[in-house]
Amino acid sequence: MHEAQEAAAAAVTLPDVPLLDVRDLHVEFRTRDGVAKAVNGVSYGVRAGETLAVLGESGSGKSVTAQAVMGILDSPPGHVTGGEVLFRGEDLLTMGGERRRRLRGAKLSMIFQDALSALNPVMSVGAQLAEMYSVHDGMTRKDSRAKAVQMMERVRIPAAKERAGDYPHQFSGGMRQRIMIAMALALEPDLVIADEPTTALDVTVQAQVMDLLAELQREYRMGLILITHDLGVVADVADRIAVMYAGRIVETAPVHALYAAPAHPYTAGLLGSIPRLDHKGKELHAIKGLPPSLTDIPAGCPFNPRCPRAQAICRTDRPPLFDVAPGRASACHFWKETLDDAG
Amino acid sequence: MPGNGEAILEVRDLVKHYPLTRGILFKKQVGAVHAVDGVSFDLRRGETLGIVGESGCGKSTVAKLLVNLERPTSGRILYKGEDVTRLSGRALKAVRRNIQMVFQDPYTSLNPRMTVGDIIGEPYDIHPEVAPKGDRRAKVRELLDVVGLSPEHINRYPHQFSGGQRQRIGIARGLALRPEIIVADEPVSALDVSVQAQVVNLLERLQDEFDLAYVFIAHDLSVVRHISDRVAVMYLGRFAEAGTDAQIYEHATHPYTQALLSAVPVPDPRARAGRDRIILTGDVPSPAHPPSGCRFRTRCWKAREKCARVVPPLEIPDWFLEGGGPEAHASACHYAEERPATPDVPPTE
Numbered sequence: 001m002h003e004a005q006e007a008a009a010a011a012v013t014l015p016d017v018p019l020l021d022v023r024d025l026h027v028e029f030r031t032r033d034g035v036a037k038a039v040n041g042v043s044y045g046v047r048a049g050e051t052l053a054v055l056g057e058s059g060s061g062k063s064v065t066a067q068a069v070m071g072i073l074d075s076p077p078g079h080v081t082g083g084e085v086l087f088r089g090e091d092l093l094t095m096g097g098e099r100r101r102r103l104r105g106a107k108l109s110m111i112f113q114d115a116l117s118a119l120n121p122v123m124s125v126g127a128q129l130a131e132m133y134s135v136h137d138g139m140t141r142k143d144s145r146a147k148a149v150q151m152m153e154r155v156r157i158p159a160a161k162e163r164a165g166d167y168p169h170q171f172s173g174g175m176r177q178r179i180m181i182a183m184a185l186a187l188e189p190d191l192v193i194a195d196e197p198t199t200a201l202d203v204t205v206q207a208q209v210m211d212l213l214a215e216l217q218r219e220y221r222m223g224l225i226l227i228t229h230d231l232g233v234v235a236d237v238a239d240r241i242a243v244m245y246a247g248r249i250v251e252t253a254p255v256h257a258l259y260a261a262p263a264h265p266y267t268a269g270l271l272g273s274i275p276r277l278d279h280k281g282k283e284l285h286a287i288k289g290l291p292p293s294l295t296d297i298p299a300g301c302p303f304n305p306r307c308p309r310a311q312a313i314c315r316t317d318r319p320p321l322f323d324v325a326p327g328r329a330s331a332c333h334f335w336k337e338t339l340d341d342a343g
Numbered sequence: 344m345p346g347n348g349e350a351i352l353e354v355r356d357l358v359k360h361y362p363l364t365r366g367i368l369f370k371k372q373v374g375a376v377h378a379v380d381g382v383s384f385d386l387r388r389g390e391t392l393g394i395v396g397e398s399g400c401g402k403s404t405v406a407k408l409l410v411n412l413e414r415p416t417s418g419r420i421l422y423k424g425e426d427v428t429r430l431s432g433r434a435l436k437a438v439r440r441n442i443q444m445v446f447q448d449p450y451t452s453l454n455p456r457m458t459v460g461d462i463i464g465e466p467y468d469i470h471p472e473v474a475p476k477g478d479r480r481a482k483v484r485e486l487l488d489v490v491g492l493s494p495e496h497i498n499r500y501p502h503q504f505s506g507g508q509r510q511r512i513g514i515a516r517g518l519a520l521r522p523e524i525i526v527a528d529e530p531v532s533a534l535d536v537s538v539q540a541q542v543v544n545l546l547e548r549l550q551d552e553f554d555l556a557y558v559f560i561a562h563d564l565s566v567v568r569h570i571s572d573r574v575a576v577m578y579l580g581r582f583a584e585a586g587t588d589a590q591i592y593e594h595a596t597h598p599y600t601q602a603l604l605s606a607v608p609v610p611d612p613r614a615r616a617g618r619d620r621i622i623l624t625g626d627v628p629s630p631a632h633p634p635s636g637c638r639f640r641t642r643c644w645k646a647r648e649k650c651a652r653v654v655p656p657l658e659i660p661d662w663f664l665e666g667g668g669p670e671a672h673a674s675a676c677h678y679a680e681e682r683p684a685t686p687d688v689p690p691t692e
Contacts, residue, residue, distance in 0.1 A: 057537060202397035203397065203606045206606065206608075207606035207623075208623070229536060230608065232565075232609055233608045235609060236608040236615060259611055259613075271610065275565040275569030276565060276568075276610070277592065280568060280569065284540035286538075
């Protein structure tokens with residue numbers, strides 16, 4: 001019932017062509033200790049007005065994928081070695097540097113985790129925001145200042161006019177993150193990538209910031225990619241979810257379906273390892289072992305050494321993304337069994 | 344049975360103020376950061392007391408005071424009836440053996456130039472009476488095994504281990520002297536979800552095995568509920584509310600606790616629509632200039648004139664006492680009341 005409604009709603013409001021279409025992206029880091037394969041064939045799409053959550057633990061490649069999309073990969077040592085990143089049908093990876101620079105900020109922008117290091121410490125926040133308008137839109141100094149204050153009011157910074165002259169260190173963590181959001185949304189981009197936007201914040205402030213972000217997203221009807229490790233945040237705001245492990249997407253699904261019944265043992269393991277606030281459980285079902293080193297990813301399914309379901313085939317054959325249901329896929333040879341056990 | 348043993352640690356009116364000074368040559372005190380401002384609790388043998396709060400609420404200062412890394416401005420910490428804050432020399436050393444600490448960051452709390460064997464064995468250098476010299480390697484191997492690491496790795500260095508494994512090393516070091524109390528300050532918050540669960544399970548197993556009492560300090564409300572028998576919610580240097588895990592999580596009466604609980608994202612999308620969230624406005628005030636009366640009043644939607652004037656004591660409210668139910672617990676609010684319970688999962692339409 002629920003899913004049918006959701007699908008119907010999606011058909012009405014969402015256009016078929018994705019805003020951003022990442023296809024078979026590969027990224028590696030060439031280091032002295034060898035080649036770290038950080039992203040190994042990731043594909044995902046986001047449509048206007050949609051929130052896609054990319055979930056993964058540290059080293060899963062979730063942030064590197066975003067950096068490659070934005071074109072801000074540390075290079076060297078990072079190199080995009082394959083794939084396409086289509087933004088409104090145009091490949092960002094092959095277009096000229098100047099054109100890409102113009103798109104970045106105006107049409108697609110990014111919110112970083114650590115606002116204190118992402119903002120310029122020796123420039124007032126008002127001036128940093130105003131710069132967005134003067135550089136991209138060619139506004140005059142006076143106009144861009146006025147727009148900056150307006151934007152600070154939009155993200156609900158109290159006494160915005162007075163505070164526009166303050167420097168980042170004079171703001172609290174939550175307020176700094178609001179400034180970051182203001183900068184990312186200043187030029188009303190079509191797509192925003194938020195990389196752990198609330199991880200550094202306290203829960204009460206996190207709730208404020210996530211609420212604000214969701215509200216602005218609805219208002220501007222932008223596509224949002226939310227990169228996070230927090231299953232709670234995902235459940236709160238995402239429409240669809242892509243779970244990453246060792247540089248690959250292992251499961252992708254509408255958010256309700258995934259939480260109701262995961263189709264990949266890694267997702268099931270993650271859901272089992274978090275303690276719940278609303279009831280006190282017994283022992284947590286921890287996933288045994290550790291994530292693999294990216295310089296030495298196991299053959300076959302990268303999750304097989306930690307997987308309770310692993311069979312001989314898992315150690316030899318790399319599972320592709322199997323279609324599980326419309327809009328759902330799982331990279332597990334035993335997705336059917338996993339799904340049956342979960343349901 | 345946790346919580347039914349005798350109190351091995353009694354904390355009374357603990358206060359820690361850090362002076363704020365001005366001037367270089369003629370320093371004069373111009374104020375104080377009220378990091379901890381009158382905290383009292385008991386810790387019983389074998390139980391876990393969770394202390395939750397947001398950054399800057401003073402929870403880590405409490406941890407440092409408990410293990411005597413800091414001296415309190417006033418107040419007492421009684422370990423088996425003896426005031427630890429007044430001890431020094433040999434007597435202090437003896438007490439410290441029984442109260443050990445596990446730190447948050449497994450990357451900075453282990454000496455990178457020492458082998459794992461030396462790190463875990465170092466407590467024996469300070470307390471040689473616990474393990475005679477020839478016996479130490481064997482003891483360290485045993486500890487490695489207890490925390491789920493391979494005893495063969497005794498000669499490795501910290502950088503050869505992952506974050507979760509390092510936290511196990513920190514736990515092994517905390518266990519080396521067979522303490523009765525372990526103070527753990529955010530022991531799992533630096534770890535990934537799947538590894539965090541392993542370490543939480545380990546801590547629970549060790550508690551049963553060695554009859555340990557934990558003071559478990561964290562900002563993650565879900566983890567604290569999972570591991571704690573009793574929970575105290577801290578705000579700006581004081582306890583706002585204290586009780587058993589069910590009393591706090593299911594029958595919260597302090598507005599701050601209620602807001603905190605409602606703000607935690609629940610990993611269940613079905614709960615999204617039915618959640619009755621309280622979004623607090625503003626930030627936590629500076630502990631250098633805490634508000635008068637109730638510390639939470641500047642962000643509280645219930646605040647009245649009395650809240651600015653009278654400090655609410657941490658007591659069981661009268662109406663709660665008269666009700667006499669198992670939910671009755673202490674709350675430092677003049678207008679403490681339970682919110683109407685909202686269903687976790689709304690009925691699907």
